Amino acid sequence: MFEAKRLHPAAIIFNLIRTVREFLFAIILGFITFRDESLLYFVLILAGLVVIFIGASVLTWYRYTYRIEDDELRIEYGVFIRKKRYISKNRIQSIDLTSGIIHRIFKLTKVQIETAGSGMSAEASLSAVKLEEGEAIRAELKTSGTHQQAADDPHEETGEWAEKTNPSSTISFKRLFIAGTTSGSIGVILALGAAGFSELEQFIPESFFDETLEWVIGLGIIILIVMAFFALLLFWLLGIAGTMIKYGKFTITKNENELFITRGLLEKKQSTIPLKRIQAVGIQESIIRQPLGYVTVFAEIAGGSANKGEDFSSILFPIMKRDEVEAFLETFLPDYAGLHELTPLPKRSRKFYIMRSSVLFVLIVATVAIFFPSFVWAPVLLLIAGVFLGRLRHKDGGFNVQGQRLTIRHRVFSRNTIMLYHKRVQAFEKKQHKVQRLQNLASMTLSIVGRMGTGTHFTIKDLEESHVDELSDWYSRRN
Numbered sequence: 518m519f520e521a522k523r524l525h526p527a528a529i530i531f532n533l534i535r536t537v538r539e540f541l542f543a544i545i546l547g548f549i550t551f552r553d554e555s556l557l558y559f560v561l562i563l564a565g566l567v568v569i570f571i572g573a574s575v576l577t578w579y580r581y582t583y584r585i586e587d588d589e590l591r592i593e594y595g596v597f598i599r600k601k602r603y604i605s606k607n608r609i610q611s612i613d614l615t616s617g618i619i620h621r622i623f624k625l626t627k628v629q630i631e632t633a634g635s636g637m638s639a640e641a642s643l644s645a646v647k648l649e650e651g652e653a654i655r656a657e658l659k660t661s662g663t664h665q666q667a668a669d670d671p672h673e674e675t676g677e678w679a680e681k682t683n684p685s686s687t688i689s690f691k692r693l694f695i696a697g698t699t700s701g702s703i704g705v706i707l708a709l710g711a712a713g714f715s716e717l718e719q720f721i722p723e724s725f726f727d728e729t730l731e732w733v734i735g736l737g738i739i740i741l742i743v744m745a746f747f748a749l750l751l752f753w754l755l756g757i758a759g760t761m762i763k764y765g766k767f768t769i770t771k772n773e774n775e776l777f778i779t780r781g782l783l784e785k786k787q788s789t790i791p792l793k794r795i796q797a798v799g800i801q802e803s804i805i806r807q808p809l810g811y812v813t814v815f816a817e818i819a820g821g822s823a824n825k826g827e828d829f830s831s832i833l834f835p836i837m838k839r840d841e842v843e844a845f846l847e848t849f850l851p852d853y854a855g856l857h858e859l860t861p862l863p864k865r866s867r868k869f870y871i872m873r874s875s876v877l878f879v880l881i882v883a884t885v886a887i888f889f890p891s892f893v894w895a896p897v898l899l900l901i902a903g904v905f906l907g908r909l910r911h912k913d914g915g916f917n918v919q920g921q922r923l924t925i926r927h928r929v930f931s932r933n934t935i936m937l938y939h940k941r942v943q944a945f946e947k948k949q950h951k952v953q954r955l956q957n958l959a960s961m962t963l964s965i966v967g968r969m970g971t972g973t974h975f976t977i978k979d980l981e982e983s984h985v986d987e988l989s990d991w992y993s994r995r996n
Contacts, residue, residue, distance in 0.1 A: 859915030874907030
């Protein structure tokens with residue numbers, strides 16, 4: 518691959534889309550400002566901008582070349598200022614292939630290359646190359662050799678992970694549907710919808726609000742409840758569809774020193790996770806999935822770029838039965854297999870967990886009871902939920918030390934069991950306020966290397982002080 522090559526001409530489309538996205542807010546603002554008598558001038562200016570954008574996209578594509586030479590990926594780009602970037606393959610941490618809708622139409626892929634120093638974006642990104650070319654680039658730059666694709670053979674439930682040269686596991690449609698129905702993404706959709714509405718609110722005439730409010734008041738409480746039910750049902754179905762599109766055809770394959778993950782129905786993504794970059798492995802059980810016995814297996818990965826996305830870089834398997842986790846870890850991450858019983862939190866720390874989870878709701882109950890006494894039942898229900906959540910957080914907290922491996926469990930809303938090794942722990946902190954000191958309790962925080970070189974922290978509050986001291990000795994290698 519010594520000869521310099523250009524990206525596929527479809528890269529012009531991606532350059533144009535990126536440029537238009539950057540100027541989209543200015544274009545919308547200009548349309549709102551000049552939509553009356555000056556609309557003609559706005560259209561002429563917009564047409565001129567489109568011509569400039571197209572010309573810049575073509576020049577950017579023409580001036581961008583890449584080649585592999587002397588164990589380096591060499592990229593040259595820049596229209597007016599010529600830039601050169603050399604990336605040694607010894608520095609490359611992962612090579613990911615992503616195929617969006619436009620990519621798949623032209624049988625293309627996007628190659629993203631990350632090194633240990635990748636920051637807000639990938640170290641290098643080839644936005645449009647032929648799929649065969651992308652796979653050849655990955656094979657050439659990977660010192661471990663070409664990745665082997667996971668087999669398409671159907672597996673029962675979450676798949677088989679029998680002992681093979683390259684074991685793999687594929688999610689079934691049934692499990693994928695369960696993942697969608699229990700994902701809790703309805704809250705995310707509602708939040709995004711509220712944020713979008715708040716941005717558009719300033720452009721909607723006040724008369725429209727007044728007319729809409731009068732219409733809603735005239736519907737009656739029963740019709741409003743029915744409409745709200747169907748709206749929530751719609752958001753729930755959208756959440757299911759989003760999960761199935763995101764994790765469709767999810768397959769994880771283990772090669773010699775890395776995990777290879779593919780997923781996505783509309784946008785196909787292929788991610789490589791070197792085993793040496795895994796800092797911790799976790800098992801997440803949401804409040805919805807825990808009673809059903811389903812979990813998500815994830816990993817904390819060191820390095821990477823911010824635009825890669827948290828889920829894509831850390832989810833090792835979207836959903837599986839709790840009793841299948843051990844077999845999964847034995848096959849793909851044997852160093853993390855073997856779950857042990859945890860040392861629980863002391864009973865006297867329960868009151869602190871309940872207090873932290875319910876103190877806000879107590880204040881809300883008091884406020885509503887004073888000003889709106891007829892509606893006090895609503896915050897009382899929230900207070901009961903807060904007390905219940907506090908008891909859950911106390912019940913689920915704990916830790917276990919087995920040689921060099923530490924297992925901790927904590928809960929915010931979802932219950933997370935984290936397994937990590939001593940060599941991955943970057944810092945240990947003991948915290949103790951005056952009330953804890955009187956109760957012989959203390960809190961601890963462990964830190965590991967996370968994405969973009971930042972730290973990922975795990976905290977367990979109100980442990981036995983003697984247990985925190987033991988963990989501090991374990992971290993410091995004191996006898």
